Every structure is written in C-alpha cells, then in structure tokens.
Amino acid sequence: MSSPNKMPFFKDAYHMSGAQRRVGAAAPASAVDGRVDSNGTAPVSLGVLTVFGVVVLIAGGILGGAGRFFDYRTMFRAGYERIPAPGEGDAQPPPKAALASYMARGAKIYAAKCIVCHGPEAKGDGINFPALAGSTWATGETQRFAMIILNGLQGPISNGKSYGAGMPSQAAGLTPEDVAGVMTYVRNNFGNNTGDIVTVAMAKAALEISAARAKAGQQVTAAELTADHRKALPGPPLDPTALVNPITLTPVRTSAPASAAPKP
Amino acid sequence: MSLRTFILGLSASFGVAWLAIIVIPFFMMRDIAPIALSLSKDGAAGVFFPKRTGRIADGASVYAANGCYLCHSQVIRPTYAGHDLYRPDWGGLKNDAERGDTRRETNAYDFGGETFAQLGVMRIGPDLSNLGRRVEALHAAGKDPAAWLYAHLFNPRDNPQLWQSTCPPHRFLFDRREIKGRPSADALRIDAGADHEWVPTADAKALVSYLLSLKKDHKPPAALDFSPHKPKEAP
Amino acid sequence: MSSTQSSSTDQDALLQAAIDRSLRYPVMFFLTSGAAWLALALLLGVIASAKVHNPEFLGNWACLTYGRVFPAHINALVYGWGMQAAFAVILWLMARHSGRKCPDAVMILTAGHVWNLGVALGSAGILAGNGTGMPWMEFPSYIWPVLLGSYCVIVMGSFNQFRIHPQGRVAIPQWYIFAALIWFPWIFSTANLLLHCLPGHPVMAAGINAWYKSALVFLVFTPVALGAAYDLAAQVTGRPVSSDALAKLGFWSLAVIAPWAGMQKLAGAPVPYFLPYVGAAAAALLFIPICAAAINTVRMMWPCRKTFIAHPTLQFITAGITSLMVIAVTSVVLYLPDSTLPLTQFSWSGYGFDILALYGFFSLVMFGATYFIVPRVAGRAWLSNKLVQVHFLFSVYGMITICWVALFGGFQQGMSQENWQLPWIGVSAVTNPYAVAITFAWCLMLFSNVFFCLHLILMWRSPDRLRAHHAPGEPAPAIPDHTAEHIY
Numbered sequence: 004m005s006s007p008n009k010m011p012f013f014k015d016a017y018h019m020s021g022a023q024r025r026v027g028a029a030a031p032a033s034a035v036d037g038r039v040d041s042n043g044t045a046p047v048s049l050g051v052l053t054v055f056g057v058v059v060l061i062a063g064g065i066l067g068g069a070g071r072f073f074d075y076r077t078m079f080r081a082g083y084e085r086i087p088a089p090g091e092g093d094a095q096p097p098p099k100a101a102l103a104s105y106m107a108r109g110a111k112i113y114a115a116k117c118i119v120c121h122g123p124e125a126k127g128d129g130i131n132f133p134a135l136a137g138s139t140w141a142t143g144e145t146q147r148f149a150m151i152i153l154n155g156l157q158g159p160i161s162n163g164k165s166y167g168a169g170m171p172s173q174a175a176g177l178t179p180e181d182v183a184g185v186m187t188y189v190r191n192n193f194g195n196n197t198g199d200i201v202t203v204a205m206a207k208a209a210l211e212i213s214a215a216r217a218k219a220g221q222q223v224t225a226a227e228l229t230a231d232h233r234k235a236l237p238g239p240p241l242d243p244t245a246l247v248n249p250i251t252l253t254p255v256r257t258s259a260p261a262s263a264a265p266k267p
Numbered sequence: 268m269s270l271r272t273f274i275l276g277l278s279a280s281f282g283v284a285w286l287a288i289i290v291i292p293f294f295m296m297r298d299i300a301p302i303a304l305s306l307s308k309d310g311a312a313g314v315f316f317p318k319r320t321g322r323i324a325d326g327a328s329v330y331a332a333n334g335c336y337l338c339h340s341q342v343i344r345p346t347y348a349g350h351d352l353y354r355p356d357w358g359g360l361k362n363d364a365e366r367g368d369t370r371r372e373t374n375a376y377d378f379g380g381e382t383f384a385q386l387g388v389m390r391i392g393p394d395l396s397n398l399g400r401r402v403e404a405l406h407a408a409g410k411d412p413a414a415w416l417y418a419h420l421f422n423p424r425d426n427p428q429l430w431q432s433t434c435p436p437h438r439f440l441f442d443r444r445e446i447k448g449r450p451s452a453d454a455l456r457i458d459a460g461a462d463h464e465w466v467p468t469a470d471a472k473a474l475v476s477y478l479l480s481l482k483k484d485h486k487p488p489a490a491l492d493f494s495p496h497k498p499k500e501a502p
Numbered sequence: 503m504s505s506t507q508s509s510s511t512d513q514d515a516l517l518q519a520a521i522d523r524s525l526r527y528p529v530m531f532f533l534t535s536g537a538a539w540l541a542l543a544l545l546l547g548v549i550a551s552a553k554v555h556n557p558e559f560l561g562n563w564a565c566l567t568y569g570r571v572f573p574a575h576i577n578a579l580v581y582g583w584g585m586q587a588a589f590a591v592i593l594w595l596m597a598r599h600s601g602r603k604c605p606d607a608v609m610i611l612t613a614g615h616v617w618n619l620g621v622a623l624g625s626a627g628i629l630a631g632n633g634t635g636m637p638w639m640e641f642p643s644y645i646w647p648v649l650l651g652s653y654c655v656i657v658m659g660s661f662n663q664f665r666i667h668p669q670g671r672v673a674i675p676q677w678y679i680f681a682a683l684i685w686f687p688w689i690f691s692t693a694n695l696l697l698h699c700l701p702g703h704p705v706m707a708a709g710i711n712a713w714y715k716s717a718l719v720f721l722v723f724t725p726v727a728l729g730a731a732y733d734l735a736a737q738v739t740g741r742p743v744s745s746d747a748l749a750k751l752g753f754w755s756l757a758v759i760a761p762w763a764g765m766q767k768l769a770g771a772p773v774p775y776f777l778p779y780v781g782a783a784a785a786a787l788l789f790i791p792i793c794a795a796a797i798n799t800v801r802m803m804w805p806c807r808k809t810f811i812a813h814p815t816l817q818f819i820t821a822g823i824t825s826l827m828v829i830a831v832t833s834v835v836l837y838l839p840d841s842t843l844p845l846t847q848f849s850w851s852g853y854g855f856d857i858l859a860l861y862g863f864f865s866l867v868m869f870g871a872t873y874f875i876v877p878r879v880a881g882r883a884w885l886s887n888k889l890v891q892v893h894f895l896f897s898v899y900g901m902i903t904i905c906w907v908a909l910f911g912g913f914q915q916g917m918s919q920e921n922w923q924l925p926w927i928g929v930s931a932v933t934n935p936y937a938v939a940i941t942f943a944w945c946l947m948l949f950s951n952v953f954f955c956l957h958l959i960l961m962w963r964s965p966d967r968l969r970a971h972h973a974p975g976e977p978a979p980a981i982p983d984h985t986a987e988h989i990y
Contacts, residue, residue, distance in 0.1 A: 045745040051797060055790050061834060062783040068839060069779030073287065075295045078375055078772045079345060085493050086346045088353040088922065096367055111365075179310040203310075210306050250367030251496075270664075277681055277757055281688065281721075284761030288781075289710055292774055293696055296703035331635020334569020340848050344770025349844040351770075353922035375705060375772040383697065383711075384704035386771055388637055390848035390919055391554065391933050393926045424557070431927055433557050433934070439564030 098255040102191065102243035105200050105252060109188020112181050116173055117189075125193040131167060133160055136193035140228075145201055145236040147228045148186060149209035153177075155222040169222055174213070179206040180252050198243065203252050205238035212236075299375055308489035315376060315488040319480045323380035326477020329470045330385060333437070340387025340394045343373045343483070345493065356401050357394050359484030363404070369484040374491050377483045392434055399479040416475045417441075417455050417467055425457070440471035517601065522878040524603035525594055528610045529879045530962065532590035533872055535618050537955045539582025540865070542625075544948040546575035551944055554937035565629040573640035574628045579860060580638060580718070581649065582621045587868040588726045589614070589656055592679050594875050595733055596660035599676050605659030613655035620648040636697060636707075638715045646694040650687065657683050674749050678729035681757065685721040689714060709768050709777065716764030716781075719859045720788060725756065727867040728795045731819050734874050735802045738815055744801040752794030759787045766837045769847060782837040792830040796823050814890045818870030821898055825862030828905055832858065836912070845916025850936050854908020861947065862901045869893065869954065880961045889957045896950030903943035911936035 070081055117135075121127055125135035135141045140161050141148055157169035177185075183206035190197040213219065218227070241247075246255045302315040309315075330336070343351045343358040355361040358370035373396060378384040387394075399412070407415040418425065421441055423434040441455065446464050453472075454464040467475070486492075550572040552559045560566045597604055604610070624641030627633065633640040641649075664680050693714035697707050732743065743749055765773070765781030800823060803816055810816045832855055836846045846852070873890060877883055884890065911933075918924055918932045 045748075045801075047745060047748045047751065047794075051748070051793070054793070058786060058789045058834060061838075062786045065779055065783040065786060065839060069776040069783075072776050072780075074776060075292050075774045077775045079372070079491075079493070080347055080775060083345055083347065083493050084495050085352060087495065088350075091353075096362075207306060207310060210310070210312075214306065214312065248367075250365070273677070273680075274684075276754070277684060280754070280757040281685065281761045285688070285692065288762060288765060288777055289692060289696070289713060292777065293700075293702050293706050293710065296706040296773075297701070299703060328635070332570075332631045332633045333567060334573055334633070334635070336635060336637075337569055337572055342771045344844070347840065348770030349847070350920045350922045354926075372770075373772055375703070377772070378704040381704045382701070382707065383634075383636055384708045384771075385635065386705070386708045386768065387848060388852065389850065391930055429927065431931055433554055433930060433937075435553060435557050435568045436561045437567065438562065439567070 096249055098246035099249045100243070101200055101241050101245045101247045101252075101254070102187070104247050104249040105184050105187040106191060107249065108180060108184030108252065109186070109192075112177070112185040113188055116177075117185065120170075125189065133162075133164070133166060135189050136195065138195075141189050142195050142197050144233050145186065145205065146209065146212065146234050147232040148190075149182065149201075149206070149236060150213060150216075150223050150228060150232050152182065152186065153209065153213040154216070154220075156224070157222040158224045158226075160225065172222070174210075179203050179210060182206040182209060183252060200241045200243055201236065202238050202241045205236035208237050296375070301376070302488045302490055304488050309486075315491075317376055317379065317483065317485040319379055319482070321480030322473045322476040323480055324382075325473035326475075326480070327381045327383075327385070329474040330477060331383070333474075335395075336385040337388050338391040338434070339385075340390050341373075341384065341396050341481070342386045343371070343394065343396050345372045351394060356405060357397060359397055360400055360404055366486075369400075369486075371484055371487055371491075372493065373483060374487060392432075395478070395481055396483045397481060399482040400484060402479065412479055413475050414456070416478055417453075417471065418457070420471065420474070421455055421457060421465065437471075440468055440474065441465045442468055518598065519878075521597050521601070521603050522594075523881065524607065525597055526879045526881075528604060528607050528614065529590045529594050529875060531611055531614050532586045532593070533876065534958055534962070535614070536583045536586035536590065537951070537958050539578050539586065539621065541948070541951050541955050543575050543578035543583055544944055544951055546571050546578060547944040548941060548948055550575050551937055551941040555934045555941070564631070570629050570631065570633065573633050573637075574625045576638060576856075577628065577640055578621065578625050581624070581641075582618075584723055584860060584864065585653075586614070586617070587865070587872075588682070588723065589617075590875070591726055591730045591868065591871050592657060592660055592683065594871075594879070595675055595679055595729060596663050599673055599733075600663040602663050605662070610656050610659065613652040616652040617649060617656070620645050620652065623648075634698075636711045638718065639693065639697065639711060643694075643698045646690070646698070650690060650694075653687065653690075673733075674743060674753070675729035675733035677753050678725040678732070681753075682722050682725040682729070685717070685725070689717045689721060705768075705772050708771070709765055709773050712767035713764035713781075715767075715856070716785075717761065719856065720756070720760040720763060723860065723864040724760075724792075727822065727864045728752075730871045731795070731799050731822060731867050732802075734815050734871055735799050735819055738810060738813055738874070739803055739806040741802050741806065743798055745798060748794050748798050752791045752798065755787075755794065756791035759784050759791065763788060766839070766843060767847065767852070769839055769843050779839055782839050782843060785837045786834045788833050789830045792826055792833075796826050796830070799823050812887075814884075814887070814894065815870040815874040817894055818866050818873065821894070821901070822863050822866035822870065825858055825866060825901060825905075829855070829858050829863060832908060835909075842913070842916075845920060846912045847916070848919065849912040849915040850907050850933065850940075851909075851912025851916070853940075854904055854912060857904050858901070858908055861897075862904065866897060866901070869897070872954075872958070876958070876961050882961065882963070885957060885960055889953045893950045893954045893957070896946045900943040900946035900950070903939050903946070907936045907939050907943075911939070 070077065117125075120132040121135050122132070127134040138161065140151065151170065153172060153174040155170045155172040159165045180203055183201045183203045186201040186206070187199075189195065190199070190201070212232075216223075216231075223232075241254065247253060248255055304311050304313050304315055306312055346352055352358045352370055352372065358372065360366075360369050363369050377396075402412040402415055406412070419429075419434075420437045422436040422438070423429050423432040424436075426432075443459050443463055443465055446462050450464050451466050453467050455467070457465050459465045549560065549566060550568055553561075553566075553568040553571070557568070565571075593604065593610070620641075624645040627642040627645070628640050632642045634643055639646075661680075661683055664676065693710055696702060696710050732749075735741075736743065762784035763781050764784075765777040766785055767778075767781075769778040769782070771778075799819070803810070803820065835842060836851050836855060837843050873884065915929075915932050915936070918929045921929075
C-alpha cells in the first residue's frame, strides 16, 4: 500500500502488467521497474556476526605485531637482529692469525695511500719524503705514530730535517681497522720489527685522542709529539698468533678458551 | 541520519585516517634527521650519508618512464619480512674481498637524490638495490660494467646465461648510426651491419649511470646495524 | 488500486521517464566512451601480458615496450573506463533518487569531453615515454588538474541534487554514491599534491601511492558499484533491502576501515613500522563491509532467483557480488604479515587482486547497470539477448582465470621467490604460466567487450518507433506483453 511519506515514485504493490498497459507507450522500459521501499528490519544474524568476529580477531592479531602505534620514528621492529639463513649459520670468513691479517690490511692501505710519497720500500726519496724504514717515530710509541698519520706533520722530524710544508693528514676515509692495519704493517715491515700489533681498539682510541687535541685539525709538530704523545695507545695487547676475523680484525672466540680472561 | 551527521561522520572517519597515516608521516619523514656517527660506536665521525655517484635524477626518470619498477624491486626487507637478505648478492655482497659480508637492509637514507622510491610492483626480475655492486663485482668481472649494462638493455637474451629472461629489449634506447672515421668509444659490441654501430642515446647513458649508482651496502651506523656480529661496545 | 493511486503511479513513471530522457546524452556519452576506453585498455592488457611470456612480441616498437604499455593499460582501465562508467551511474542514480532532472547536460558533456581529452593525452604521454613512474598515477603530471577540474564540473549537479527525505531517511544507494563523490576528490588531490607538488621523502611518497591505489578501489569504485548493485537489485526484483542494520553496518564499516588500508605493500620498507601492519589489518577487516553488502544484496535477489535468473542486470550483479565475496576472502588471506604477505608482496597477487576488484566486481556491476540504465535513457530495448549472454559468459570465464592467478599464481611465485637457494632465473620462469593465463583471460574479456561496445553503439539509434506514435492524452494503444522478449 502506498503511503504519502514514501518517496513519490517508489510505490508498493506495483502491478507491472497494469502499469505497462497504462504507461507502456511513453516509457516502456521504466514501466517494469520495481520499487525501492524503506529498508527491511531483519536483524543481523548471529552466524554473520560470528564470522565478522573471527575476522576482527585476525585483524587484531595483525595489529598485535605492529609495535607501538603512531611511533613515526621507528622504521624497524624493536629489538630486531638479523636471523641468519637456516642451514647456513655463521657465514663468517675463516679466521686467520692476527699479525698476518693486520699486515694484509695494512699492505692494502699502504699501497693506496702511503706508497706515493714514501716509496715502495718506505725509504722516501731523501729530499722531500722521509723514510719510514728504520724510523724511530714509526717504531716507537704508538700514540705518537698515530698522531702523525691522522693529523699530518709539520716542521723538523726525528732526525732534525724539515720537509717543506710537511705531511698532510691521512685520516680522511680511514676506518679504525685501516689505521690499525697500516700502523701494524709499517711497524713490522720494511726492516722494522716491533713484533706487536696495533689493535682496532687502540686505533679507535687514537681517533678519539686525535679529535680531542687542543690543535685538532692542524698538523702536529715535533714539540707537541714530544710533549703530549710519547706514550702507547691505550688498549689490551693482542697476541700475534691469535685468530682473528680477517675482515673485521676482531678476535674470534676459540672453542677451548686457553686463557681465563675473556677476549673483548 | 541528517545530512550534517552524514558529512561529519564521513569527514571524521576519513579525516582521522588521512591525518594519521598520510599527512603526519609525510611531513615528519620529510625532515628526517640524519644519524650522527660516533667514533666509539661507528669508528668514524660525521653523519651517515650514503653517497651515490652518478646521474641519479635523470636516470631515475628514465627508469620510471620505461616502467622498470613493474618487474624489478628496490627494497631489501629485514629478515622478519622476507628472505631477501639470504640471497648472496641482493643486499650487498656475501663475500666481498675487502669487507666480507656487506649485505644489509634498505634504510631511509638509501634513496638520496630521488623523489619517488621505486620500491617496485612485482619481482619478475631480481631486486636492483645493489645492481651497481653486482655488475661491477660479478657480471662484468673486471671489464667495463657500463658496457655489460648496455648490452643487457639492448637485448637481455643475448647473454647466454639469461636466455630465459623476460626483460624487454630496449633497442629504442640506442641509435644505429654510421661509423664516421673511428668507431665511437661507447659503441656496443653488437653487429649493426656494415659500417654501422649501435651507440647509446642520452637516455641510455643516464639510465646506466643511475643503475651503476645502485649500491646500498654502505656500512650502516650502529643505530641501523642489525647484524648479529656487530662488535659489542668495549667493556 | 484506486484511480488516484494509478494516476499518481503513472505520474511517477512519467517523471521517471522524463528524468531518464534528460540524462540521455550525458549517460550514453560516458558509457560509450567508457566502453571504448575499456576496449583499448583490454587490448593494451593483452599486449602487455603477452610481452611477459614473449618479450620479443612487437619488440621493436618503443611505445609498446612493456614498461609503457602496462601503465597505459591500467590507467586507461581506471580513468578511461572506470571513472566514466562511475560517472554514468552516479548521474543516473542521483537524479533518480532525488527526483530531479539532469541539471545541465551541456556542461556535463563538455566536461566529459575534457575528461576524455585528459585521459587520451595522459595515455599518449605514457606511451611516448613521459610517464611519472608512480603506479596508477603514471599520467604526466600536468594531467591531474585537468581531470580533477572536469570531475568537479561533472558531479557538481549530482552533488547538489542530493536530498535527504523529510523524514530523514536516505536510500542506501545514495549514501554510497554521495560518499564516493566526497572521497574521490579528497583522495585524488591528496595523492597528486603530495607526490607531484610538495617535496617529501621518497619512500613515504611510495607509501602514499600505495594508499591511493587501495583508496581508489575501496572508497570510489566499490561504493559506486555497491550503490548500483543495491539500487538495481531492488528495482528489478521489487523487494526491499532485507536488513537495514546490516546495510548501515556495511556502509559505516567501509567508511571507517577502508581509509586505513593500502600501506601493506610497504612491509619491510623503511617507513614507520606500524603503518604496513595497520594497512594489513584494515585490508583484512574490509571483509566486514564487503560481506555485509554482499549478504544484503543476495538476500534481495534470492527469493526471485528463478524468475530473474535470465535477467542480464541480475546476472551481472550476481557475478559481481560473487567476485566481491572472493575479494573479501582474498583480502584476509593475502596480506597477513609474517606469513602470506612476504609471499604475495611482489607477485601476481597484487595485480590479480586489483583486476578482481576493478573488473570482477566493479566492471561486472557496471555492465549490469548499463544493461538496466541504457534502455531507460535511450528509450529503446536492447537488440539481442544473445549478444548480452556472450558478453556475460566470456567476462565470467576471464574473471575465473584471473581469480586463479591472484590466489594461486601469486603464492606459487612468492614461494619460489623466498626460496633463496633457487637461482633467480628459475624463479622468473615460474611466472610464465600465470602470464599466459592472464593473456588468455584478457583475450576472453576483449572478445566479450567487442560485443558490449557493438551493442552499446547500436543503442545510439533513435528511440523505438512505438513511442513516437503515441501523443500524451490519447488513450494508450493496447500493447502486447512482450516483457519476456524485450531486454529491459
């Protein structure tokens, strides 16, 4: 039955054939249209609600893994550490003897950075570039040697000679592993034979000491070296025959710890 | 339900989501602060800035216009989101001579120089995050990496190892022209007929420059280093 | 029925007919040009898909390289066909429900031509190599203001027509359509402004693009199709919506949930960690509004199924609603982080899901709407039921194939992708059978669409001669009851 409150052209009890007879000529297609009445009042069935509930639970489970909401600064899962590939375990390179590894790294750095001035035998050229072979500053206290490499050197050197504008700083692009390697290399090659290793920890300390200098950024002078840096770099020593990771130059834990002290 | 209720409800339901997941993160990530490096943790001072050399903006637009993102991705997912890091040459190099295992996840600083990160739609082809690294170290193996890429773009199936590749031939990125005098230095080693050579166009050069700049295995700062072998802080 | 009732019934029907006549040119224009774009999009889809399993196919044409022809296909499908079919349905539904004639057909037609021009320039731009590289937004960056402007002109009239009944009751189709009218410009301008005009972080830009894709599907195409499905099911069967509560739940849950979905595509990328999870949860929750609407519509049609099983509109709507149910389940299953999402994130599942939504649900419902609306606005009956049935069957076959690709192909591909010990060339080979399936599916749908286009173009002919001979006021001549034969 039609009711005046309904939308005017959606009526109930709409006889299609009757309408078609009356209206067919003017609007044949519209004549067969049904009506859209007010919506039914069937309640939402329990089964449907249960299924929706299951979906809500699934979504809740997903949200549970989301970490803190609206934390816009965290891009990775909290506490994430890479899980190694199953079956591969540790894909670490085989450990090598410490001295050999450090020397290998040092050789590369020397060939890249030092060889152009100090020469392939570290003998310099006598006029512009001093020799490192047999140099007391290279084989002496490690902190002094480190400061020269990281900051450059101006003025007279250990033998009293001056070399023009001096040595520029070589710190650019050198990681602590590089510094440790090249220092160890120079100290144990070209006829030098200190027999010790400048470790990565010592190199890191050297970087800090270099940054904390009063005249940080400027070349060191012999006076400053003598006054401030005649000491060994802080850090525990490393046995030259210990096993290290040849890439990171960090000691590798051996399965049977011979020494009681844990390695760093 | 009145019109006012309807509009209010609609605006609220859409507006809250719009603010929370679109507007706010957009403006916050715009000004993402660079990570400061510390000597003790990272062994270097300054700021973490993965440097990319090459024609990044030009090349990225050629990459985008030719739809490379439809088949190639550029995101290395953390291990909780996928197995990308387990492939030996996707996140970096597994056995780099100098640095060992350089593989790492993509981080927010890796898309410098681009306006739209081409994370990719599908992976029909391999991920390209470290393509530059891969081509230089593995595919070109000592020879010119740009030449390898030009040859690949010209027709991927010319490479016998990639005879099944579905990468389209991009011959339109190359000009076939007469050799005038000496052959061009960029010419491809592909037969172009008598007295002719295939030479890359400006688009090809920009694209290859961009592709070779795709090296995203710089050592990450401690805050973004999720390696289980990360050296712990000194006691 | 009393004579007053019958005459007011006649009045209503005549008013309805007058409204339909006023809409003739705008609606027919949008449907015809939309169908033409659909044919082009399907052709480009066949070419694109063929190039995946056969890369040398048409390999010497720069403008047809896969990376250009695929975006052209998707953008033509979305903006050329999808939006224009939506315009036709919006105009017609809003005019009908508000009881007012089409406000300004000339303006709407002009804006429609501008829209077509924009899409044409955009598609040509993509094929020429000026695409922007942002999925679903590959039109060159000068196109989007043109589209937005013509959109506003086209729907302004419908927007103004929206009327709340004095009792405060709004018909369900009106809710959906009106909401879509508000959502589209909001979504479209947000995405385009933030990606083209304001500098932002590149990864967040990719995130907003992923959100835009999902929002366009669930907040523009889905509501328009749902509104049409509700309205047409009611009009053909003459039955009311079975549950008002379910309808309200369906609408408001869509409005609340859908804006949060979309970011699940960025799982594992360097965006704020919770965003992909919120997107995935919202995608799963979309099951609720989709199911609510599907249940309501099916309950409306179910009692009349024997009478109306051959009615083309109901056939298409039923097929569309079935696709909608598949979408609901797929939406829950495809995007579970930590289990299925890593598998489907970069696989055919994304494309399959998009096509399920765009073609399987939206387009099939739009076809049903076309078969209903066009006789009313054009004043003539469809020519042949056989043409309609061919269109229907081949579309359905095509959709079943796409469904299979989305659900199984994506998982297969994903599993071989995640198998890191398999060299990549082997992984790539897994995609090929599904690419062949997609080419096959698009061929079927292109074939079906040829019939659709043909049929639609033939409807442009002048209205049935029957009408012309009857002047108002004269007693209507006896009309034989041909309801069984004519396709109304």
